[in-house]
Amino acid sequence: DLQIIYYVTPTYPRPEQIPELIRLSHTLMHVPKIHWIVADDQVECSPQVLSVLRKSGLPFTHISSPKPYLFRSSNYPRGVSNRRAAIDWIRKNALEGILYFGDDDNTVDLDLFKEIRRTKKLSMFPVGLIGGYGVSAPIVKQGKVIGFFDSWPGSRIFPVDMAGFAVNIKYLSAAATMPYIAGQEEDKFLLSLNMRVEDIEPQADNCSKILVWHTKTVKYKKPTLKININKLVGDEY
Numbered sequence: 001d002l003q004i005i006y007y008v009t010p011t012y013p014r015p016e017q018i019p020e021l022i023r024l025s026h027t028l029m030h031v032p033k034i035h036w037i038v039a040d041d042q043v044e045c046s047p048q049v050l051s052v053l054r055k056s057g058l059p060f061t062h063i064s065s066p067k068p069y070l071f072r073s074s075n076y077p078r079g080v081s082n083r084r085a086a087i088d089w090i091r092k093n094a095l096e097g098i099l100y101f102g103d104d105d106n107t108v109d110l111d112l113f114k115e116i117r118r119t120k121k122l123s124m125f126p127v128g129l130i131g132g133y134g135v136s137a138p139i140v141k142q143g144k145v146i147g148f149f150d151s152w153p154g155s156r157i158f159p160v161d162m163a164g165f166a167v168n169i170k171y172l173s174a175a176a177t178m179p180y181i182a183g184q185e186e187d188k189f190l191l192s193l194n195m196r197v198e199d200i201e202p203q204a205d206n207c208s209k210i211l212v213w214h215t216k217t218v219k220y221k222k223p224t225l226k227i228n229i230n231k232l233v234g235d236e237y
């Protein structure tokens with residue numbers, strides 16, 4: 001019997017939002033036993049997002065939790081209030097299964113889902129196209145994690161990306177939370193679950209395979225309309 005995967009996608013309005021979600025929906029449509037939790041960071045759920053969810057035919061939950069107004073600088077914590085709302089939803093509504101945080105702009109190999117589904121407590125796997133090293137991954141020796149390869153270790157116990165781990169929801173205690181601190185979201189979330197490095201189950205062939213990429217979409221820039229009337233109507237006018 002397959003364990004159910006709760007795939008949590010925080011999202012926010014911008015021109016790329018709907019195409020990103022459509023593309024992600026086309027990946028998830030190939031995956032059995034998945035429940036897609038799409039969490040808007042606005043006051044209300046977006047009707048455009050809802051229509052993508054309906055069209056996918058996937059089992060889904062659409063929730064919304066506005067981000068605090070204070071965060072308007074460039075390196076603000078992204079997708080925290082909405083991921084927190086998803087964590088709450090899972091605690092209230094799910095009995096068993098696996099939690100995975102899948103951003104709306106990431107790229108996922110279908111083989112990743114087999115790795116996620118194996119999670120007894122805490123799975124980890126490499127993430128590609130991230131940071132200065134191009135990959136972030138646990139370092140595994142004889143089946144055990146002995147360190148981390150990550151271009152920005154910080155002072156983190158778990159220097160990993162949001163896309164690099166999955167947790168069994170058995171361990172989603174009342175204390176589970178995510179801080180509004182850019183760069184500390186993953187580490188502090190895992191610590192709030194009382195996870196230890198010894199708990200990590202290295203997946204993806206001892207973390208030797210990349211099955212998820214931290215892809216980024218180039219932001220659409222509105223063209224400034226500079227119309228040369230003479231060219232349009234002809235110089236004789």
Ligand code: UDP
Pocket residue numbers: 009010011012040041067078079080082102103104105214216
């Ligand atoms: N996100 C959000 N609110 C924001 C900015 C981002 O909910 O104000 C979501 C976004 O849709 C994505 C995730 O949080 O699913 C990570 O954001 P982004 O991809 O912009 O960050 P990066 O991958 O560059 O760190």
Ligand code: MN
Pocket residue numbers: 103105106214215216
């Ligand atoms: Mn991203």
